[in-house]
Amino acid sequence: MLSIKNLHASVEGTPILKGINLEVKPGEVHAIMGPNGSGKSTLASVLAGKEEYEVTAGEVIFKGKDLLELSPEDRAREGVFLAFQYPVEIPGVSSTNFLRTAVNQVREYRGQEPLDAVKFLTLMKEKMKLVEIDQKLLSRSLNEGFSGGEKKRNEIFQMAILDPSLSILDETDSGLDIDALKVVSHGVNTLRSADKATIVVTHYQRLLDYIVPDFVHVLFDGKIVKSGNKELALELEEKGYDWIKEATNGAAV
Amino acid sequence: MTNTKTLRLIDTFLNGLSEDFGAFADLKMEALDALRTQGLPALKEEEYKFTPISKKLESTFGEIKATQKINLTAAQVAAAHIPGLDAHVLVFNNGQWDQELSNFTGAEFQILSIEENEANLNGKIGAIAKNDRDHFVPLNSLTFQEGISLEIPKGKALTKPVLILHFVQALEGNYTAPRTYISAQSQTAGTFIEKTISLDEAPYFNNVVTEIHVGENAHIHYYRVQEESRSGITVNNFETNIHRDATFTSVVLTLQGDMLRNNLSLNLLDSGCEGNMYGLYLVNGKTHVDNHTNVDHTKPHAESNELYKGILADQSRGVFNGKIFVRQDAQKTNAFQQNNNILLSEDAIVNTKPQLEIWADDVKCSHGCTIGQLDEEALFYLRARGIGKESARGLLLYAFAGEVLEHIKEESFRDYCIGLLQERLGGSY
Numbered sequence: 001m002l003s004i005k006n007l008h009a010s011v012e013g014t015p016i017l018k019g020i021n022l023e024v025k026p027g028e029v030h031a032i033m034g035p036n037g038s039g040k041s042t043l044a045s046v047l048a049g050k051e052e053y054e055v056t057a058g059e060v061i062f063k064g065k066d067l068l069e070l071s072p073e074d075r076a077r078e079g080v081f082l083a084f085q086y087p088v089e090i091p092g093v094s095s096t097n098f099l100r101t102a103v104n105q106v107r108e109y110r111g112q113e114p115l116d117a118v119k120f121l122t123l124m125k126e127k128m129k130l131v132e133i134d135q136k137l138l139s140r141s142l143n144e145g146f147s148g149g150e151k152k153r154n155e156i157f158q159m160a161i162l163d164p165s166l167s168i169l170d171e172t173d174s175g176l177d178i179d180a181l182k183v184v185s186h187g188v189n190t191l192r193s194a195d196k197a198t199i200v201v202t203h204y205q206r207l208l209d210y211i212v213p214d215f216v217h218v219l220f221d222g223k224i225v226k227s228g229n230k231e232l233a234l235e236l237e238e239k240g241y242d243w244i245k246e247a248t249n250g251a252a253v
Numbered sequence: 254m255t256n257t258k259t260l261r262l263i264d265t266f267l268n269g270l271s272e273d274f275g276a277f278a279d280l281k282m283e284a285l286d287a288l289r290t291q292g293l294p295a296l297k298e299e300e301y302k303f304t305p306i307s308k309k310l311e312s313t314f315g316e317i318k319a320t321q322k323i324n325l326t327a328a329q330v331a332a333a334h335i336p337g338l339d340a341h342v343l344v345f346n347n348g349q350w351d352q353e354l355s356n357f358t359g360a361e362f363q364i365l366s367i368e369e370n371e372a373n374l375n376g377k378i379g380a381i382a383k384n385d386r387d388h389f390v391p392l393n394s395l396t397f398q399e400g401i402s403l404e405i406p407k408g409k410a411l412t413k414p415v416l417i418l419h420f421v422q423a424l425e426g427n428y429t430a431p432r433t434y435i436s437a438q439s440q441t442a443g444t445f446i447e448k449t450i451s452l453d454e455a456p457y458f459n460n461v462v463t464e465i466h467v468g469e470n471a472h473i474h475y476y477r478v479q480e481e482s483r484s485g486i487t488v489n490n491f492e493t494n495i496h497r498d499a500t501f502t503s504v505v506l507t508l509q510g511d512m513l514r515n516n517l518s519l520n521l522l523d524s525g526c527e528g529n530m531y532g533l534y535l536v537n538g539k540t541h542v543d544n545h546t547n548v549d550h551t552k553p554h555a556e557s558n559e560l561y562k563g564i565l566a567d568q569s570r571g572v573f574n575g576k577i578f579v580r581q582d583a584q585k586t587n588a589f590q591q592n593n594n595i596l597l598s599e600d601a602i603v604n605t606k607p608q609l610e611i612w613a614d615d616v617k618c619s620h621g622c623t624i625g626q627l628d629e630e631a632l633f634y635l636r637a638r639g640i641g642k643e644s645a646r647g648l649l650l651y652a653f654a655g656e657v658l659e660h661i662k663e664e665s666f667r668d669y670c671i672g673l674l675q676e677r678l679g680g681s682y
């Protein structure tokens with residue numbers, strides 16, 4: 001489904017990603033872990049199409065298409081979804097209006113009929129239940145004045161509505177209490193299926209108790225320096241990242 | 254350009270004046286004196302620093318001459334109406350009151366010709382918008398024809414809004430000077446909507462003066478939409494005296510013109526009154542829009558709120574100047590002012606300046622201004638959800654601008670303005 005080869009990216013001339021390789025197949029869940037500043041969000045943003053990151057080498061193929069050639073909106077329409085680490089507050093844009101515009105533009109791209117107000121409302125109601133999000137939140141401006149947890153929940157809610165084939169969750173668990181974490185994980189797990197894939201970027205092993213990954217990768221200094229199964233996450237939890245850093249630095253010398 | 258040189262522009266008027274001014278001779282004498290001493294705005298004059306209006310007039314016309322009336326038809330008036338708005342309609346034809354095409358049967362207000370009612374109106378016309386206020390007020394005082402006075406008698410609340418349509422088309426001359434005096438007596442209410450219709454692309458100069466008396470506990474809304482031709486030049490002097498417990502709210506939507514200057518002054522003359530000014534300028538091409546606002550708090554316990562927002566594309570130019578005076582007597586004043594701008598192009602320019610003079614010590618005043626670009630983070634967020642770039646821009650700009658139009662209470666007019674906004678932003682949001 002997703003094939004990343006030797007991906008290099010810079011911001012303002014500074015290299016951040018230094019040769020990422022990653023293969024994600026339908027049905028799989030990949031966890032990407034790593035210390036702060038190692039490039040996890042950069043990778044997520046490059047996949048979503050953020051323009052301030054310049055791809056200097058490598059390729060990304062998504063469902064047979066050159067992902068890097070597509071505009072951010074077309075990536076979303078093709079089925080890529082990024083749950084932002086820091087969702088943006090957008091005053092004056094109502095959540096409902098925003099989502100309906102998004103859903104219908106995605107549908108139009110896929111050659112589907114737009115959802116009318118009633119059908120859209122039904123869809124909203126169904127997905128609201130899934131992530132236990134309050135109607136009141138959705139009648140406000142998008143993310144405006146939302147707590148950290150409410151923003152994260154809203155990301156998963158949007159994901160549920162848009163029904164992507166590849167979901168990238170960038171530290172969706174950070175800052176969530178255990179109840180919220182369960183709700184969010186439940187949402188993600190419910191949406192999992194054999195033809196969909198998920199990349200969970202996380203800092204904490206805790207999340208992986210709820211969203212069980214097939215693979216765990218450690219990203220450090222712009223490269224995936226170690227890959228393994230879920231046992232690797234436990235090891236990281238126990239030993240921290242220092243041994244990885246040392247091993248990597250050692251190898252570089 | 255020195256002040257006296259600017260008078261060249263109005264030579265025709267000055268030479269054509271007769272000894273005997275006829276009606277309102279005192280007002281006109283005073284206006285003439287004011288003009289002779291002040292001239293029109295000099296190039297470097299502080300109040301017109303960013304809006305070189307005299308230069309604009311000179312390069313466009315050389316000389317200002319009153320224009321003929323247009324052969325207006327009822328069909329043109331009907332076509333200019335706001336869809337779905339049930340209103341009394343007042344028509345101005347090149348600045349002159351057109352009673353025949355106006356329609357206000359059954360209205361709760363009275364209309365008088367200013368010139369024909371000097372006895373009733375002397376001491377009222379020119380008492381709110383004074384001749385020494387702005388260069389263009391005395392020019393209007395000297396040159397207006399067929400102005401009107403509209404009075405809402407004590408205790409009457411207008412059941413329908415009043416739609417004032419200004420049709421403008423330069424015919425032989427280039428200059429129009431509408432003059433309106435509105436008196437809302439105590440305990441009245443009313444909504445006024447004003448719109449200028451440029452009938453063709455020929456340049457004109459529309460020099461408007463509107464004076465409003467807002468009596469005790471009167472509640473007046475005044476809305477204006479400025480979508481003139483690309484060669485229309487307009488100066489609006491709009492001044493209101495607001496009395497005890499009265500409220501006055503204005504909303505100005507500016508979309509197009511060559512050079513548009515709005516001087517809007519609210520004089521809060523007593524306690525318990527409130528003045529609100531909202532404005533949205535959404536301009537492109539080479540449109541130049543200048544909003545100079547002025548709130549004068551003279552007595553304790555009054556409030557003013559002001560929000561102006563601008564979206565500027567292409568080589569358009571915006572100027573905002575917001576003066577707030579809080580006089581020594583005006584304790585417990587609340588005065589808020591905000592001006593936010595989004596520049597959509599490298600060539601668009603905004604100059605914004607709050608000017609607060611506060612002489613009382615127990616007041617709450619705040620002001621702020623911003624100039625920025627469209628929020629790229631927000632734009633990316635929307636696009637990452639599958640919303641196309643243009644729609645995402647539209648959504649964000651609409652959200653930014655919509656906050657101003659929310660202050661329009663008259664629903665069909667608000668819908669009309671929202672329609673104009675969406676048309677400009679290219680989509681419905």
Ligand SMILES: Nc1ncnc2c1ncn2[C@@H]1O[C@H](COP(=O)(O)OP(=O)(O)O)[C@@H](O)[C@H]1O
Nearest residue numbers: 011016034035036037038039040041042043052
């Ligand atoms: N927009 C940006 N401008 C400048 N530096 C950036 C930008 N985005 C990320 N970086 C830098 O790139 C590195 C990786 O950041 P990031 O991808 O956010 O890491 P992570 O998500 O793993 O914590 C950091 O050193 C960060 O400072």
Ligand SMILES: [Mg+2]
Nearest residue numbers: 040041085171
């Ligand atoms: Mg990050």
